[in-house]
Amino acid sequence: MFRSRIRLRPSALLLAVVVGLAPAVVPPDGTAPAAAAIGGITWQDEFNAPAGTPVDQGKWRFDIGGGGWGNNERQYYTNSTSNAAHDGQGNLVITARRENPGNYQCHYGYCEYTSARLLTAATFTQAYGRFEARIKIPRGQGIWPAFWMLGNDMGSVGWPNAGEIDIMENIGREPNTVYGTVHGPGYSGAGGISGSRTIGAPLADAFHTYRVDWQPNLIVWYLDGVEYHRVDPGRLGGNRWVFDHPFFMILNVAVGGNWPGYPDGTTQFPQQMLVDYVRVSGYVPDGDPGTTRIRGQQSGRCIDIPGADPVDGAKLQIWDCNTTAAQAWTFAADGTIRAMGKCMDPAWAGTANGTEVNLVTCNGNPVQRFTLTAAGDLVNLSANRCVDVRDWNPNNGGKLQLWDCTGGANQKWSRY
Structure with a gap:
């Protein structure tokens, strides 16, 4: 069954994103990965600072604002430790809070919620490799956590030409389902190429690992080490593959929006996303000199x-x-x-x-x-x-x- 969803979500630039869901699930594989394409760790944050410590700005910066982010979201993103800080237990905590209206000006009035959106655009980008985070997501109607990436040429070529790789998205009304998606020229909007996996319990009940393994001409998504989605140029219907240059990472929790809908009487605040680690590994090219069996x-x-x-x-x-x-x-x-x-x-x-x-x-x-x-x-x-x-x-x-x-x-x- 094909379902479409609208989720207009900018970076520092205003982006317009409309996602089409067309699951393409590859049967689970419980075998250990072969050491063919993934090298050593090139970047990591283990979030081991004392409780209340701000994020390391040598690794992460903030998007700030409450303009709806192109998707009629209801949160104002801050750089406050009330919305993003270490918990002293080895986790980064991104907290979405209900605030008194009037604290933060939004394009439609005053934002009722605050949250945080962290990105590495100014500190780290990489093409290819393994991008993985261990996360315990928040829950509730209208809550929208994500771990995703955008091309580092966003400022010059814009979206969707720069490309977007969504490693993990969840919406509160579908508590057991993770989505992975790519967007690019000719396959953005309703043509975004998406897959999903649904498990037997809410993802918010426990920590899970969310990852992509990305190499030339192939991106593969995993939940807890089990593959559930893959995309290569053959899936693009002749459109251009734009996943051949460095990308930066983003972590955020949105509140409301056209895709997840809005909080209702069942939604409890504050809601927290706990991130145990984010790790990036390098890519070892298959096309190295010489031969192999x-x-x-x-x-x-x-x-x-x-x-x-x-x-x-x-x-x-x-x-x-x-x-x-x-x-x-x-x-x-x-x-x-x-x-x-x-x-x-x-x-x-x-x-x-x-x-x-x-x-x-x-x-x-x-x-x-x-x-x-x-x-x-x-x-x-x-x-x-x-x-x-x-x-x-x-x-x-x-x-x-x-x-x-x-x-x-x-x-x-x-x-x-």
Whole structure:
């Protein structure tokens, strides 16, 4: 079912955001991530200061104001420790409070609520990597917590050309559901590409980890380490992929707005979002010089060109790992995976389940683009399907195909 939601939410500039929800859930994967794309920590805040300490302004700055933020929100964002401070228990606390009308001037009168919105635009930006926070969100009708990112070229190209990655959003009337979304040119507004996951208890009942793993041509969303959404250029309907430059992070709690609706008699204040940590890790490019074997988790065998014969149409297989040219793969910067002068290729440019994975002369066709994700999925970007060992065959000669990403061990690969 397709549902649309309006949530007009600016940064320091006024942005207009209309989100369309079209869930594209990938089946959960409980396996440990493969060390393919994620490097060491490049930025972090563990929020271990004494109770009442303001946020570290070497890491975070504030958006301030009560102009409705383009979405008819009802809060005034402050830089006061009454709205954002450490709790002395290892958390940042962002507090949304009901105030006496008249304390803060808003575009429609006087703001009834205060809250905080923190961002790293002036202190830290990064392209690619892992962006993760452990958060206990607030609850209640009209309450709208978020952990998200905007492109650092917002001031020059504007929204949506700068791009937006929403790592976590929740609205109080849907207490068990987290949303992850991207926006860009031609897929903003009702065309924003969104996924969600709903669990069996309100997210506000406990801490959860919210993260994206972001690399060239792929963004993957996780709740508590379980993937629930992914987006690549093939999802954009021919529109431009703008997630190829540094972004900055934002943490905020909004009150009211066109999407979440407004507080009612059931909404209790104050409401608090507790943030245990925010951590960013670097990205290790797949397209580094040299060659590598690609080993399957299920079989321990490597992707192989049969008979080391690089004929067009050779059906790729798994075979005992060795050091021959038939297993010497290069992850090229254009997204192709190459061995013996040719490219990994879905047969006849197919994208359906069961499409054979063959070896074909490199031809520039986008269907020859693959990526190895941090979770160990070898994904064909055009099909948005994983390289899979047919029939779970763990033996020498097991053939490869494209199939919906299931998280199964016959779809897990690592560089070796």
